[in-house]
Amino acid sequence: MTTATRSTGTMGTLALTALTPIVWGSTYAVTTEFLPPDRPLFTALLRALPAGLVLLALTRVLPHGRWLGRAAVLGVLNIGAFFPLLFLAAYRLPGGVAGVLGAVAPMFALAFAAVLLAEAPTRRKVIAGVIGVFGVSLVVLRGTVELDLIGIVAGLVGAASMAAGTVLTKRWGRPDGVGPLALTGWQLTAGGLFIVPLALLIEGAPPALDRQAVGGYLYLGVIGTALTYWLWVRGISRLPATSVSFLALLSPVSAAVIGWIALGQALTALQVVGLGVALAATVFGQMPAESGVVKTEYVPAQRVSDTVLNRSSSVGPELVCATSRERTVEG
Incomplete structure (x- = not known):
């Protein structure tokens, strides 16, 4: 495969x-316009569990062995814990503050990738993370804000949970013969089951739903969850985990644009500048490492050939570090 072909495939x-964070940006508009108010856990449950069960039925593949635990961990990190923490932050903090806390996720991903993937954070990506937080803050923050400690902790832990789930998805890869659609189904089902008791205990019985609510939940479940999380898991398997995490900056950008177009919300000049800064940080975070710098690349066990293992008997089965000055690996 030529370099040009690989580059085209990577860009595709x-x-x-x-598309995943861009679609996620529509969640706020759909929730406020079509769904019952004050039912965040019920909304999270209907987003995750039905979609997960449908994907399980389509793929007909269930986790077994050590993947029972791994699927549960990924499901809790990416769905079961992330959704409730996200909503808790949104309810206890002004939306802008919650959005800024979510924008910290790439920084958490850089830290987790350094520990779990031996993927040393590059100066370029650290700078891109800081710029991304700054750009999102210009888009979402309004005047004076009141801070709530529980909300701040929830927002930061939620961002860390999603970042950890992204990095662990990259580290563990997938079992042989299991595609990203099946792995997505495992995570959504595990995360949804985790939310069930929380929703019943905190919010009680499900509310009555009208046609608008049914349509909103179908959109969130099919488009906003099943499709987007499949694309997210697929992307993690083919791209550096830190590069994928920077795409999350597109979510508040998308939400602001959708609010402007669909809900008639005005965009100030400062917000437009913030949109540009956040987009620039997203692009900056995708750029390859500086030429000539020795980089470390994490390779899941199933991608390591027997030849490499035989030549590197001192290397553990879960981690192989490859360094090269002949080629540049994204950090």
Whole structure:
């Protein structure tokens, strides 16, 4: 495969993966316009569990062995814990503050990738993370804000949970013969089951639903969850985990644009500048490492050939570090 072909394939994967946070940006508009108010856990449950069960039925593949635990961990990190923490932050903090806390996720991903993937954070990506937080803050923050400690902790832990789930998805890969659609189904089902007791205990019985609510939940479940999380998991398997995490900056950008177009919300000049800064940080975070710098690349066990293992008997089965000055690996 030529360098040009690989580059084209990477850009195509990046574009498809970027659709995920762009679609996620529509969640706020759909929730406020079509769904019952004050039922965040019920909404999270209907987003995750039905979609997960449908994907399980389509793929007809269930986790077994150590993947029972791994699927549960990924489901809790990416769905079961992330959704409730996200909503808790949104309810206890002004939306802008919650959005800024979510924008910290790429920084958490850089830290987790350094520990779990031996993927040393590059100066470029650290700078891109800081710029991304700054750009999102210009888009979402309004005047004076009141801070709530529980909300701040929830927002930061939620961002860390999603970042950890992204990095662990990259580290563990997938079992042989299991595609990203099946792995997505495992995570959504595990995360949804985790939310069930929380929703019943905190919010009680499900509310009555009208046609608008049914349509909103179908959109969130099919488009906003099943499709987007499949693209997200697929992207993680083909791209550096930290590069994928930077795409999350597109979510508040998308939400602001959708609010402007669909809900008639005005965009100030400062917000427009913030949109540009956040987009620039997203692009900056995708750029390859500086030429000539020795980089470390994490390779899941199933991608390591027997030849490499035989030549590197001192290397553990879960981690192989490859360094090269002949080629540049994204950090």
